[in-house]
Structure formats: structure tokens, C-alpha cells
Amino acid sequence: MKRTIYSLLAGMTLLSLGTMVQADEGMYAVTVTNLTRGETFTPIMVATHKKGTHVFNLGQPASPELAAIAEGGDFGPLSTQLLDSGVAYDVASNGGLLAPGASTTIMVKTADDFRHVTVTSMLIPTNDAFIAVNGIKGPKKKKHSRVVMSPTYDAGSEPNDELCANMPGPVCGGEGGSPNAGGEGYVHIHAGIHGIGDLSSADFDWRNPSARIVIKRMK
Numbered sequence: 001m002k003r004t005i006y007s008l009l010a011g012m013t014l015l016s017l018g019t020m021v022q023a024d025e026g027m028y029a030v031t032v033t034n035l036t037r038g039e040t041f042t043p044i045m046v047a048t049h050k051k052g053t054h055v056f057n058l059g060q061p062a063s064p065e066l067a068a069i070a071e072g073g074d075f076g077p078l079s080t081q082l083l084d085s086g087v088a089y090d091v092a093s094n095g096g097l098l099a100p101g102a103s104t105t106i107m108v109k110t111a112d113d114f115r116h117v118t119v120t121s122m123l124i125p126t127n128d129a130f131i132a133v134n135g136i137k138g139p140k141k142k143k144h145s146r147v148v149m150s151p152t153y154d155a156g157s158e159p160n161d162e163l164c165a166n167m168p169g170p171v172c173g174g175e176g177g178s179p180n181a182g183g184e185g186y187v188h189i190h191a192g193i194h195g196i197g198d199l200s201s202a203d204f205d206w207r208n209p210s211a212r213i214v215i216k217r218m219k
Helices: 005-012 065-072 076-084
Strands: 026-034 046-047 090-092 101-112 116-124 129-137 147-152 210-219
Touching: 005 090, 026 046, 026 076, 026 129, 046 101, 065 076, 065 116, 065 210, 090 101, 090 147, 129 147, 129 210
Parallel strands: none
Antiparallel strands: 026 101, 026 210, 046 090, 046 116, 116 129, 147 210
């Protein structure tokens, strides 16, 4: 996967791949704030789906679809999987990068059987770090909100060598996905940037939580 994949997504203003409209259809406004000092979020994927859907489990290997996000910011495979399997009602994105300290709001459709929400995005520059809301229940009543603080997770699918050749984005400009590189082998809490490669920990390290996500029912 080339480093250009996330930039192609950044040119989109909104990705919305909804299913057929239901009589009970509503809308969530999902606001994501980047709480890090030096990391940028790739285009953020928001999905509404059925109960029991989770895109990862801590301590278990990352799926190829999750690894595509964590290594290269490409949420296309995961959004396709969720929609094609019938578990998702809608998938949407902000379509651009989110700088440190900045916020973005993404509108996504929901329905009574699809009130659970997943949010995910890669941190750049990193090897395979991502933030996520992993299938939580959204509010049912209009104007009600739910706030989630996300740590940074490590997909465990790529070694954290901190070498620019292996990290996409405007800082490094390296490659995205590395399906045969190997890593820790399971999803875990990311240990941050330690300055062992091309990155300065003073500039790019963080402390959790890394993102604030507000899910508000609009209708």
C-alpha cells in the first residue's frame, strides 16, 4: 500500500455509504478532537452498526482491515466489510487530516437496530498507531450526547521502528501498509514515540487520552 492512499481519501469532503432509509432513521453528529501535541489524524471513519460488532479485541491479532487503517490510514477495506456483511447502516468520513488541537464533526445516519458506533483513524507519523471507539451504544434521545476518551492503540501489525521509510504522511512521506513485516502480533495500548528512529520524542510523543469523541443525537 503506497503512502498516497491517505492523501487520496483526504480529498473527499464526505464518504457516506448508507443502506436503504428506514422509518426510524436518525442522525448522529460525531465530533472528534485531536488531543495530541504533535500527531495528526488521518481521515476519520465513523460507522453505525448493529450491537455486538467490534473492529478489534485487545490482546488479539488485528484484522487485515484494521491493519490497513493503522498502517496507512486506508479505511476503505473496513467500511466495505461492514457494509457488505449487513451489520452497518452507514459509514461516513470527514475526508481530511485532523491537526493537533483541532476538531471535526462528522454526520452519520442511524436507525433503531443500528445505534452502535465505531470511530477509527491512524496517527501520523507512526508505524501502526490508531485511535478508536469500538462499537459503543449511541444515545437514543434527540440532543442527548455520549462522550468517549480514546487512548492510542497499537495494531501490533508492524514493528515500531520509527523509521520514516515505513511511515506515511507529510512529515515522513514513507510507505503505508507492510503486510509481511510482522509486529507484536496483537492489539495493545501504544507505548508512544521514543526517538529510536527518525522521529523526535520531544515533538511527536503523546500521553493518553489522545482523542475526545462526542456522539450527539441530532434527530
